[in-house]
Amino acid sequence: MTTDAFALYGTRAQEKQPVRLTAGKLTADLADGNLRSIRYDGSEVLRAISYLVRDRDWGTYSPEIANLRIEQSGDCFEVAYQARCDGPGATKLSIDIRISGGQGRLDFEAEAVTETGFETNRCGFCILHPIVGIAGSPATVEHVDGRIVETRFPDLIEPWQPFKDMRAITHEVMPGVAAECRMEGDTFEMEDQRNWSDASYKTYVRPLALPWPYQVQGSQPVRQKTSLIIRDAGSSEKRSSVVTPGATISLKLGTRTGTMPGVGVIVTPDEADATLAAASLLSQIAPRELLFHFDPDAGHGAEALKSFAAIAALHRGRSTLEIALPCKSSPASEVAEIARQMQMAKFKPDAVLISPSVDRQSTPPGSKWPDCPPLEDVYAAARAAFPETRIGGGMLSYFTELNRKRVPAGEIDFVSHCTNPIVHAADDLSVMQTLEALPFITRSVRAIYGDKPYRIGPSTIPMRQNPYGSRTMDNPSGGRIPMANRDPRHNGRFAGAFALGYAIRVLDAGLECLTLSALAGPFGLVAGPDEPTEQGGRRPLFNAVRTLSGLAGASWQECVSSSPSDVLAFIAVDAAGAKLHMVNLTCEERKVDCGALGGDVLLAPFAIAVLPLAH
Incomplete structure (x- = not known):
């Protein structure tokens, strides 16, 4: 252990x-x-x-x-x-x-x-x-x-x-x-x-x-x-169903079923060269989707799009361009210019996810909404510039912003948002507890957008952008701090357990795509220079994302855990057969009684286990 x-x-x-x-x-x-x-x-x-x-x-x-x-x-x-x-x-x-x-x-x-x-x-x-x-x-x-x-x-x-x-x-x-x-x-x-x-x-x-x-x-x-x-009131009725620490956790087959989502990997211009250098690893993961991030306000332009085209050429799956539109002139002219640069770079993604850059910043209660063109104009500009491409909307930030500024569903082909677990707190317990909130988020999105195709991500432990302040927090000492752009747990088994737990918690949402990482850099599956993990080394998150990517399109069936804050599980069925996937979300060893699914299993801290099933 x-x-x-x-x-x-x-x-x-x-x-x-x-x-x-x-x-x-x-x-x-x-x-x-x-x-x-x-x-x-x-x-x-x-x-x-x-x-x-x-x-x-x-x-x-x-x-x-x-x-x-x-x-x-x-x-x-x-x-x-x-x-x-x-x-x-x-x-x-x-x-x-x-x-x-x-x-x-x-x-x-x-x-x-x-x-x-x-x-x-x-x-x-x-x-x-x-x-x-x-x-x-x-x-x-x-x-x-x-x-x-x-x-x-x-x-x-x-x-x-x-x-x-x-x-x-x-x-x-x-x-x-x-x-x-x-x-x-x-x-x-x-x-x-x-x-x-x-x-x-x-x-x-x-x-x-x-x-x-x-x-x-x-x-x-x-x-x-x-x-x-x-x-x-002093009732003698037995009132507590609390799981005793160290008690065996039981799993039983649930009734909910569905199809595993595609898995995405995000690519930014800053990490494009490192992603190209790790192209062989990208083929091992085989994500269904590459999500390319493009922000003209950050200086992204034609060179970034050329790099994206080179990466997309090596990828067997789909690609989406995520655009943070500056909205400093008309949406039509800005989107047309981006489309021109894409054509010059020979970059033709399967989908475009577009959002005004200003919508990445939060508008708290009582605050004045910033100037922003109507979203209908933004989506119309994207339709005109990319007539044969799926157009997505939503938020490049978090569900909070989508919940407060609900995009017009009829104008888009899919809706998307991200989450981040260290907005308010960054201790280990709080981060893992955020998984409890995910079913409430996806159920709320479905209540607003019905059966509209739905994507989540990138959702990582480190924060890529801070809607609530002027910056993300630098973390040179590698501490556990809120709103940090680097988080040490991304290098540990903690991140792998978090990612699989995340995927399990959103299974019922019927996602089209779930993006949980980049390939390289501080949000990536392999480490870069000046990181605590050896440069080029695979983080434990690599295996979790590769497993989820390989399950895309498979059927899943719910497993009910007697203590979902400790252990989560599901069954996936594909051409290779049925397998029980389990994850320990705690820093302690957990004994799991799989019942009719396969006896007892000891899960080490933050461990992931996969058991083949006979039926």
Whole structure:
């Protein structure tokens, strides 16, 4: 069993183990000063309570923690510490934290103060409710004016805030147990974080309709408090279906079936030469689709298209050109010029995916939409320039932007978007938990676009473009940081497990194409220069993508896991027969009971297993 940190995560740096806090039936994990996995009687109540400070690009500070004190007796606990954030221009922010738990109650208090003034987009509490078992369920919301409203958590993903001006929210954890989360010190609102593939509903401080960034004023303390109150009716009914850590996970055959999607690989002008150099590996993967990225605002022009033509000539499958249209002049003239350059380069893709460049940037609630020509004009220009080519639309960024600006379905032949798992958090648990949100995303897309051909990608752990700030985050030290353009786990088995888990979670969407990587570079299947993996070396992700690519067009059948957050599986049937594909999404060995499908299997951390089936 592989336990080497680099093999698993692409880095030897390991996350600190959280401290388990216990107060009777109430438990929480203390990690980096915040609370994770808050449970009552074994059932998850809240995914997290965190005190976060965000910079002007929505990057999250990692504060220095000092004077940490933890006291607990089993029936109660207390935590105290001081945190400090160092901002630009020698500005500093200090936060005093107090956390206490006992008798079915948890309180998290914070006082922030700065002597210098401190610029931030957000400074305060974020509370995460889980989504599985909560989506679509009843909730009671108390507003800041005292109104109490009986409502529901959104089922389909809500593009805007489902609840505003919040003081408290209450939901049922399990029969007979209710949890009230009460927020004091400011006005809170909730957003549906499934938009970004986060597996949570996030209640956060300071409404987005207010200006940001803003200044925390010098010598004016900012006090906030979040309280969790559990009300247990004391029913003797067995209420928890929580899988005991280390317990055997069972698989059984499900009822859903479908066809495996084609797999794509993205190619950018920056990686075109490296892709050509690795052409033999491209033929081994044999993707159904090459997705070529073209952005005139980034300086892409005729030379990039010539490189694309050379790569496409070596490829036996289809190709799509992804265009970020500048829209600085008329769409018709800009698209016509790109078409002219393509003709000169002898590059003729099978499809064109086009989107205004400005639509890659987010328009948060309360913000003014940027100038942009009507999408109907953009698609009409593409139809005129490429009359024999399929035209796709959607977003070159994430589902969030597609959900908030829904493209006219009748004007396009397919719809597309990407996802990224490190928009808000980049710890290992949060990244893997984003897989839970994917079925909600695809179901929401299908609710909007029906049976329109549907593509996803590129969707990778590193972030290729930041819709929420001026840049992606450089990551020279190879840490686990949100919005980073390089992520160490892309080099480890973690990424292979994530990719297969991703594919399993979106099987039911009936995708036409799923793109999970590039061939070369920081988003690629093989490493380039100055990377922790040997140049030209195959990352573990290579095998996962090659397997999925080989299954394109095969039939699949659902397998139901007793613990889908730990192990996912499906059956694929092609000309070679039926095979059971399994993946361990955790850093621990997992025992899997395959039942009638084939006995017991031990899965190593982040391991993928393929078992031939007799029937």
